[in-house]
Amino acid sequence: MSTSNTGTPDVDPAVREELARLRDSIDNIDAAVVHMLAERFKCTQQVGHLKARHHLPPADPAREARQIARLRALAENAKLDPAFAEKFLNFIVAEVIRHHERIADEAVNGATPTVN
Numbered sequence: 001m002s003t004s005n006t007g008t009p010d011v012d013p014a015v016r017e018e019l020a021r022l023r024d025s026i027d028n029i030d031a032a033v034v035h036m037l038a039e040r041f042k043c044t045q046q047v048g049h050l051k052a053r054h055h056l057p058p059a060d061p062a063r064e065a066r067q068i069a070r071l072r073a074l075a076e077n078a079k080l081d082p083a084f085a086e087k088f089l090n091f092i093v094a095e096v097i098r099h100h101e102r103i104a105d106e107a108v109n110g111a112t113p114t115v116n
């Protein structure tokens, strides 16, 4: 492999095509992930409002433990690293809990104009 004077490596056209085809699929999958996450956050926002109305705590560790066990099993069956699946769920749930805390706070103190 050499490098052209534009800084772009000269790659066999067949390799370039295969890379483009794979990247098209990656882009479609990333779009699906974004859409699925948006739907998930729509649901969790509703859960946050329901919890605030009924004075329920933002986090539910027992529910989270069941979700982690379930996702780890799904990941193993799908040949995805279960530790990664758990980390990914924890990352999302932490953000959801942050939203729930804000919703509960706003229910008590009223909305404050913040950026995030």
Ligand SMILES: C=C(O[C@@H]1C=C(C(=O)O)C=C[C@H]1O)C(=O)O
Binding pocket: 044, 047, 058, 059, 060, 061, 063, 064, 067, 092, 093, 096, 097, 100
């Ligand atoms: C959405 C909820 O609130 C929190 C967020 C969760 C999630 O994002 O899946 C799960 C449990 C809770 O800690 C819930 O209680 O169902």
